[in-house]
Amino acid sequence: MDGLSYLEESGIEPVVVDSSPAWLNPMAKRGSLWSGVDPVRFLRLMAAYWKYDLVLSIDSSSACLFVLCKRLLRLRKPVLVIDPALDPNYRWRMKMHSLVLPHVQEVIVFGEIQVRFLRERFGSVVQARLIRHRMDTEFYDPDLAPAPGLAASLVVSVGSDIGRDYACLVRASDGLGARVLVHTRKAIAGPLPENVHVQRSWLTEQQLRELYAAASIVAVPLQRTIHPSGINALLEAMSMGKAVVVSASPGVTDYVEDGKTALVVEPGDPGAMHAALNRLLADGELRERLGRNARQYCQEQCAMPVYAKQVAESIRRCVEARGGSAVGA
Secondary structure, eight states: OGGGGGGGGGTOBOOOOOOOOGGGOTTTTSHHHHHTOOHHHHHHHHHTGGGOSOEEEESSGGGHHHHHHHHHHTOOOOEEEEOOOOOTTOHHHHHHHHHHGGGSSEEEESSHHHHHHHHHHHGGGSOEEEOOOOBOTTTSOGGGSOOOOOSSOEEEEEOOSTTBOHHHHHHHHTTOSSEEEEEOSSOOOSOOOTTEEEEOSOOOHHHHHHHHHHOSEEEEOBOSOSSOTTHHHHHHHHHTTOEEEEEOOTTTGGGOOBTTTBEEEOTTOHHHHHHHHHHHHHOHHHHHHHHHHHHHHIIIIIBHHHHHHHHHHHHHHHHHHTTOOOOBO
16 A cells, blocks of 8 residues: 555545465566556446446556446546556556546556656646655664664665666676675676676565664666666665665756765766765765755655655545545555
């Protein structure tokens, strides 16, 4: 449920219609795009249709069958889609978005570039709203996982999504005066410098928090994309008060200010990343200042209650536009 569990504080009762077990969902093994097209979950939703004021879907695929049914039967139930995976290179996802997004009341995205992309792609047919991505700042709190005081500097990088550029980080780490720990399930080609170590084990949230706590610096190397790849790791590290070096991928640049909340470098530029990491390793005062500003930003802009309040505003607007009053979603 992430931040949506906080909707109750705004007087909205969220009801989760969970995904069906794999043996009931014929699309379950076809990747995240198609697994959301869950016919049994759709039937369960329709069986309780009268109970809800609005259907809220994360990405487009979970809303696909409902939107088709809504158009066919001329149903009036509003639909709100959060965080559709947008990128002109995502061919099948864009086909799904074209099928769904023009027929929902509002689309919440996590970056200004995504608002512009939807406007250029669909015109005024799609109503897009920017809300800052959520972060559990109460869990990712440096006071709950004090730094262990390691003798050597440690650069940490975490994540396995398609937008990561670990090849850039590996090249940037060569000759760096710090140990570099990459925690990912992505394949990293080529020989690794002696100071770079890769771990592929699964981490609990507590272990992830402890890993951030141990880091001197967190690196978020990204390819250039409008999708907010790396946003979870970026905000987790910022919430933990860590100094971050992040690639200026358009999908995440709304969340960082170079020299204030992070050091921002050009995507695919190992020289620039190496220089930024070296700068932070040599300047403890800068690390502390960036980390302090980063945590403050997360608390003010991305904390779960802040996120939920804005989502609640969208829910009420969508429901009231259909002549109802939002109490369940």
